[in-house]
Amino acid sequence: MISQKLYILILVLILFMSACSEKDSSSETTSPTATPGISIVNVSDVSTTDLESWTAAAAAKMKSQTANILSVSWNVGTQVSQDGFNRPYNTHQVVITNAQIETLMSSISSWFDTTCMDSDTKSEELTNFRNYITNGADASSHLVMCKQYRIIILGFPSTMAAADRKGLVIHEFYHAFQKDISDDTCGVSSTNRRWLVEGGAQYFTVIHINGSSGVSKILETALGDYQADNDTAITGSGIASRGAAGIRHMIERDWLPEASILDGSFFDSCESESDYTDSNSNVVSTKSLWYKIEESGGVYSFTSEAVP
Numbered sequence: 001m002i003s004q005k006l007y008i009l010i011l012v013l014i015l016f017m018s019a020c021s022e023k024d025s026s027s028e029t030t031s032p033t034a035t036p037g038i039s040i041v042n043v044s045d046v047s048t049t050d051l052e053s054w055t056a057a058a059a060a061k062m063k064s065q066t067a068n069i070l071s072v073s074w075n076v077g078t079q080v081s082q083d084g085f086n087r088p089y090n091t092h093q094v095v096i097t098n099a100q101i102e103t104l105m106s107s108i109s110s111w112f113d114t115t116c117m118d119s120d121t122k123s124e125e126l127t128n129f130r131n132y133i134t135n136g137a138d139a140s141s142h143l144v145m146c147k148q149y150r151i152i153i154l155g156f157p158s159t160m161a162a163a164d165r166k167g168l169v170i171h172e173f174y175h176a177f178q179k180d181i182s183d184d185t186c187g188v189s190s191t192n193r194r195w196l197v198e199g200g201a202q203y204f205t206v207i208h209i210n211g212s213s214g215v216s217k218i219l220e221t222a223l224g225d226y227q228a229d230n231d232t233a234i235t236g237s238g239i240a241s242r243g244a245a246g247i248r249h250m251i252e253r254d255w256l257p258e259a260s261i262l263d264g265s266f267f268d269s270c271e272s273e274s275d276y277t278d279s280n281s282n283v284v285s286t287k288s289l290w291y292k293i294e295e296s297g298g299v300y301s302f303t304s305e306a307v308p
Contacts, residue, residue, distance in 0.1 A: 032116050034068035034148035038173075041107040043100040044073045044156050046165055054166055055173050058208060062177050063263040066148050069176045070111045071169075072104055072129075073154040076136045086128065089137035092157060101133050108151070115149040129153065140168055142175035150176040167205050171240070174201040178267035186270035192283060195234050196272040199243020200261050206244065207262065218244045219293045219300035226291040234287050246290040252307045255282040 038055055042048045051071065059065050077093030084091035108129055112122045125145070132139050132153065139155040152172045156165055180186055181197055206214040222245035225238035234242045250256035256276075260266035276283050292306035 071152040092136040116146040195243035198240040202240040202244040223293040
């Protein structure tokens with residue numbers, strides 16, 4: 001028979017292990033998993049109905065949409081000065097009311113509380129966003145708050161044309177649909193990452209709005225950017241339009257399936273980091289030929305040097 005002392009010792013050990021197990025279990029924290037969806041908070045003069053329609057149509061073209069997205073938009077007036085913020089925004093006159101500012105901030109704060117952001121990041125970003133909104137930032141960004149929690153902030157200048165506003169909205173939402181652009185997703189940052197990300201968003205936007213005639217528009221804009229400074233770098237000024245021309249060049253050479261850009265699936269599994277690096281001779285060729293564009297009868301296309 002088990003002695004009384006041994007019995008007591010076994011009982012104490014069982015109780016101790018049970019307590020430790022309960023402690024470990026209670027201390028575990030699980031980050032929220034993003035529920036795919038789009039929320040729009042808008043105090044700008046762009047119709048909320050239009051914003052909802054544009055974004056729903058773009059999302060419907062994605063192979064899958066896994067992000068939880070908050071879009072926040074407001075108006076700004078005349079530009080006052082360049083820069084002025086910790087992100088690349090310019091300072092404009094403030095034209096929205098205090099009540100509208102608080103509506104936006106309350107919505108941002110409430111949404112933050114549903115995400116996987118830590119408390120310090122929440123506090124820091126709330127301070128940032130209040131600064132942008134209350135001081136007239138012409139914000140135009142998609143920001144990864146954590147994993148698949150994405151926020152889009154848009155300060156529409158009064159001088160921005162309606163067509164440009166639509167293009168901006170769709171471009172930024174496409175970034176939110178790009179699953180692998182979170183800072184901690186792919187792990188490495190190749191020299192081609194940014195132009196592929198920006199070029200993909202711009203390519204989708206222009207084709208989505210204009211259909212097949214958008215190809216000529218993409219190449220026209222890219223040629224204009226090149227001619228403005230004669231910089232052959234695909235990462236130069238106007239990187240989105242340069243990158244879109246690069247995307248188109250690879251499509252026409254059968255080095256990249258267009259469908260993967262138009263349904264967003266190119267950005268599902270870090271291909272830009274694994275397959276489209278400078279070790280890929282096709283990518284190197286595209287980077288040297290993207291600007292070889294000509295116009296004929298009002299239509300822009302690649303020269304025979306670029307696409308034999």
